[in-house]
Amino acid sequence: MRVLGIDPGLTRCGLGVVEGTVGRPPTLVAVGVARTPAELDPARRLVQIERAVQDWLAEHRPEVVTIERVFAQHNVQTVMGTAQAAGVAMLVAARAGLPVVLHTPSEVKAAITGSGRADKRQVGEMVTRILRLPEAPRPADAADALALAICHLWRGGAAGRYADAVAGASRPTNGYAAAVAAHARGGRKA
Amino acid sequence: MRVLGIDPGLTRCGLGVVEGTVGRPPTLVAVGVARTPAELDPARRLVQIERAVQDWLAEHRPEVVTIERVFAQHNVQTVMGTAQAAGVAMLVAARAGLPVVLHTPSEVKAAITGSGRADKRQVGEMVTRILRLPEAPRPADAADALALAICHLWRGGAAGRYADAVAGASRPTNGYAAAVAAHARGGRKA
Numbered sequence: 235m236r237v238l239g240i241d242p243g244l245t246r247c248g249l250g251v252v253e254g255t256v257g258r259p260p261t262l263v264a265v266g267v268a269r270t271p272a273e274l275d276p277a278r279r280l281v282q283i284e285r286a287v288q289d290w291l292a293e294h295r296p297e298v299v300t301i302e303r304v305f306a307q308h309n310v311q312t313v314m315g316t317a318q319a320a321g322v323a324m325l326v327a328a329r330a331g332l333p334v335v336l337h338t339p340s341e342v343k344a345a346i347t348g349s350g351r352a353d354k355r356q357v358g359e360m361v362t363r364i365l366r367l368p369e370a371p372r373p374a375d376a377a378d379a380l381a382l383a384i385c386h387l388w389r390g391g392a393a394g395r396y397a398d399a400v401a402g403a404s405r406p407t408n409g410y411a412a413a414v415a416a417h418a419r420g421g422r423k424a
Numbered sequence: 425m426r427v428l429g430i431d432p433g434l435t436r437c438g439l440g441v442v443e444g445t446v447g448r449p450p451t452l453v454a455v456g457v458a459r460t461p462a463e464l465d466p467a468r469r470l471v472q473i474e475r476a477v478q479d480w481l482a483e484h485r486p487e488v489v490t491i492e493r494v495f496a497q498h499n500v501q502t503v504m505g506t507a508q509a510a511g512v513a514m515l516v517a518a519r520a521g522l523p524v525v526l527h528t529p530s531e532v533k534a535a536i537t538g539s540g541r542a543d544k545r546q547v548g549e550m551v552t553r554i555l556r557l558p559e560a561p562r563p564a565d566a567a568d569a570l571a572l573a574i575c576h577l578w579r580g581g582a583a584g585r586y587a588d589a590v591a592g593a594s595r596p597t598n599g600y601a602a603a604v605a606a607h608a609r610g611g612r613k614a
Contacts, residue, residue, distance in 0.1 A: 275518070275524065276514065276524075277514035277515065277517060277518035277524035278518050280511055280514055280515040280518065281515060281518045281519050284515055284519075304504055304507075305504075313507075314494055314495075314507050317494075317503075317504050317507035317508055317511065318507055318508065318510060318511025318514065319511065320508060320511075321470055321507065321508025321509065321510075321511035321512050322511050322512065322515050324466065324467035324470055324508065325467065325470040325471060325474055325512050325515070327467060328465070328467035328468050328470065328471045329471050329474075334465065334466075334467035336466075
């Protein structure tokens with residue numbers, strides 16, 4: 235299962251692709267950040283984000299896209315831009331026929347570090363260790379995108395794929411239905 | 425100047441097109457609501473909103489798109505869906521090369537009713553009167569979209585077009601540049 239994780243944002247949008255199969259540690263496929271200039275009109279920044287996500291889908295062909303769920307807690311204007319960027323990322327993935335799954339920051343932290351209250355540094359260190367990288371991916375948005383993808387593999391994807399294998403199902407050809415089903419199964423007991 | 429106003433939302437997205445020229449009251453071109461089913465995956469609801477906005481642009485050929493600015497005040501999960509829908513509407517308009525202008529709810533209320541704290545009913549009544557409609561457009565999202573479009577005409581568009589006329593400029597052929605310039609001029613003294 236190949237997963238694209240997206241940490242949405244207007245200024246920096248983290249993108250990370252991870253691949254995993256049952257019984258093997260996940261591996262890094264690609265990681266990066268899409269940046270858009272602050273002086274550009276917000277609507278035009280969203281067009282650049284659309285293009286970046288489209289490019290990543292075309293180049294890395296993930297089977298699932300997972301995006302960080304945005305909460306309106308602190309800085310209101312930043313959060314609105316982040317939610318708009320998340321909406322565009324969701325749109326692009328859904329338009330490509332891929333399942334889109336949102337995970338909360340605390341779900342990701344708990345899956346990666348064992349604690350829902352881990353800080354950015356701890357998440358970065360665990361991502362580095364899990365993917366056996368020479369150093370932590372920078373900026374933090376890139377590491378967060380990988381953490382999201384790993385979280386998705388561990389919470390749903392791998393368990394679902396395993397359930398498919400046990401049930402005698404072959405590699406899913408209908409990516410959307412199969413991955414959603416896998417997620418639903420994995421979600422119950424991940 | 426023809427303006428498409430969008431009151432964004434996942435469940436109901438209000439769409440209203442209004443046309444205005446200097447010295448004449450604005451006229452209704454089209455009004456409606458795009459609905460997406462609550463049981464559908466949010467990412468797929470955004471794809472339906474994208475299609476609806478694209479259809480409205482193709483059918484009614486506005487020169488400017490104005491969208492209600494979303495604030496994170498109350499119901500957090502609804503607001504996030506609204507912000508995602510707004511992001512998709514902004515994206516579609518920008519991709520079509522159109523200027524995208526956000527107006528706050530109180531700017532719209534003040535422009536239409538004279539008070540930034542007017543309620544939905546008052547806004548609906550004034551929209552009905554301004555556009556000389558037989559009855560108030562329903563649901564409220566449709567009336568709000570028209571109010572946004574009228575607000576934009578009055579705050580920026582008409583003044584800009586007037587300035588163009590005074591300066592001896594002909595009907596703008598470069599819709600984007602002309603409308604942005606018009607908005608910038610109109611914005612100073614609307």
